[in-house]
Amino acid sequence: MEEIEQLAAKMDRDTVLFIGSGASSPAGLPSWWELVDWLKDYTNSLGGDINAANEYLKTSQLINATSTLTSQLNKIGKSLADFFNEEPKCEIFTSATPKEIHQLIAQLPTSSIITPNYDLLLEKTFDETGKPMEMVYKGDKDRINSILRNAIKDYIYKYHGCITKPDDIIFDFNQYNTLIHTPNIDKECLRALIQTKTIVFIGAGLEDPDFNHIRDYLNEIATPKNMELWAFMRDCEPIKEHYKEAFGINLISYAGQGNDHSDLLTKLKDLILRLNDENGKVLDALEIASPSGIEQKKIEGLLRNALLQANDEVMPLDEAIIGFIAFFDTVEKNICFRYFHDRKGHQVGEISNRVEYLIQNKLIKATENYLMPMNCGFSQEAAEQMEEEILDYLMEQENE
Incomplete structure (x- = not known):
C-alpha cells in the first residue's frame, strides 16, 4: 500500500495523533446524533420544551439542536454538566473499556495525542501499557504552553473537555463558536500544531466539525501543501485527489459500513508493521510469496x-x-x-x-x-x- 508506506516514512516521535469520536464507537460510546438524542430525552424528562430541537434535527443541525436544549435546561435550573452527571446513559463515558483500535494507537511511535472525545478510553489504554500520559485539558495555559515549547511529548490534550470535568465540556453552539471564532489558547495551540507537526487523523469523519475547521483553516493560509496532514477516512477514494490539491490533506480510504471498522484496523496494522520493518521489505516479500499469510504478520511486532x-x-x-x-x-x-x-x-x-x-x-x-x-x-x-x-x-x- 503506497499511502501507508508514505505515511510510515513521515511518522516519528514528533507526530501528533488526532483521535476522533469514531475511535470510541467500538467501545459503545454514542455518536453525536445519539448523544443529542440522550440530551433531548433528559431535557424532556425534566419538562423542558424540545420542539425547537426536533425541528433542527430534521435538517441535521446538531449544534443548534444542542444549543436550544441547553437553553431549556438553563431555564429550569439545570446545565449540560448536570446532564453528564445525572443521565444514567452517560455513565458509559467513564465505564467503557478500550478496544483493539486503542491498543493499535498505543503501538504507534508517538504519544502526542489531541482529541475532542470526553471519554477515558485513551487514558485507560496507556495506563494498561505502562505508559501513563500527561493530561492536558481545555484552557490549561501552563500545560498547553508546554506542548507548544515541546516541553512535554507524552500527552493527551482534551480540548473539548473531559467527563471528569463536565463543567468544561464543549457541546453546544455558543461553546463551540467561542472556541473557533474568539482568541483563546486552545485555538492557537491547534493552529500551531497544524503548521509545525505531522498530524494523523484517526476516527474523524468528513463531516466532523473539528476536521472541517482544520480543513477550512488550511484553505485560508498560503501554503497548506507544505504541511503534513494525513487522515484515515471511510470510503473517500473519489475525493482524495481534491483534498490533496485543495487542502494538502492526504486521505487514506478504508471500507466499511455502520460500526464495521475492520478495514481501518487492517490499515493500522499495516502501518505498525511498516514502522517496525525497515523499508517494508518483509511485508513486500510476504505479499508476493503468500498473500493469505499477511494477516498474521500484521499483528506481529x-x-x-x-x-x-x-x-x-x-x-x-x-x-x-x-x-x-x-x-x-x-x-x-x-x-x-x-x-x-x-x-x-x-x-x-x-x-x-x-x-x-x-x-x-x-x-x-x-x-x-x-x-x-x-x-x-x-x-x-x-x-x-x-x-x-x-x-x-x-x-x-x-x-x-
Whole structure:
C-alpha cells in the first residue's frame, strides 16, 4: 500500500495523533446524533420544551439542536454538566473499556495525542501499557504552553473537555463558536500544531466539525501543501485527489459500513508493521510469496514494540515470561519460577528481577501468589511464540 508506506516514512516521535469520536464507537460510546438524542430525552424528562430541537434535527443541525436544549435546561435550573452527571446513559463515558483500535494507537511511535472525545478510553489504554500520559485539558495555559515549547511529548490534550470535568465540556453552539471564532489558547495551540507537526487523523469523519475547521483553516493560509496532514477516512477514494490539491490533506480510504471498522484496523496494522520493518521489505516479500499469510504478520511486532516502549532493548527472558503467563492466562508464581529455573537455566534472582520489572511496567499483572497477562495484543503474540515449547514441557510433565 503506497499511502501507508508514505505515511510510515513521515511518522516519528514528533507526530501528533488526532483521535476522533469514531475511535470510541467500538467501545459503545454514542455518536453525536445519539448523544443529542440522550440530551433531548433528559431535557424532556425534566419538562423542558424540545420542539425547537426536533425541528433542527430534521435538517441535521446538531449544534443548534444542542444549543436550544441547553437553553431549556438553563431555564429550569439545570446545565449540560448536570446532564453528564445525572443521565444514567452517560455513565458509559467513564465505564467503557478500550478496544483493539486503542491498543493499535498505543503501538504507534508517538504519544502526542489531541482529541475532542470526553471519554477515558485513551487514558485507560496507556495506563494498561505502562505508559501513563500527561493530561492536558481545555484552557490549561501552563500545560498547553508546554506542548507548544515541546516541553512535554507524552500527552493527551482534551480540548473539548473531559467527563471528569463536565463543567468544561464543549457541546453546544455558543461553546463551540467561542472556541473557533474568539482568541483563546486552545485555538492557537491547534493552529500551531497544524503548521509545525505531522498530524494523523484517526476516527474523524468528513463531516466532523473539528476536521472541517482544520480543513477550512488550511484553505485560508498560503501554503497548506507544505504541511503534513494525513487522515484515515471511510470510503473517500473519489475525493482524495481534491483534498490533496485543495487542502494538502492526504486521505487514506478504508471500507466499511455502520460500526464495521475492520478495514481501518487492517490499515493500522499495516502501518505498525511498516514502522517496525525497515523499508517494508518483509511485508513486500510476504505479499508476493503468500498473500493469505499477511494477516498474521500484521499483528506481529506488538510485543516487541511494547517492550521497547518500556525499555531501550528487548530482553528474550521478558518475552518468554510474558508468553508463559499469557499461555496459561493465570499461573502460580512458583510454577513460573520453576519453569525458567529448572528448564531454562535462569537464576532465581534474575527471574525475580524480570518479573518485578514487567509488573512495574504494566506488561503483566500480579497478586500475592499468581501472575496474569495484560489483556493486550502483545500478550496474545507472546503466548503464540511460546505455545510449542510449553506444550512440549506439559507433555514431559505428564509422562514423568
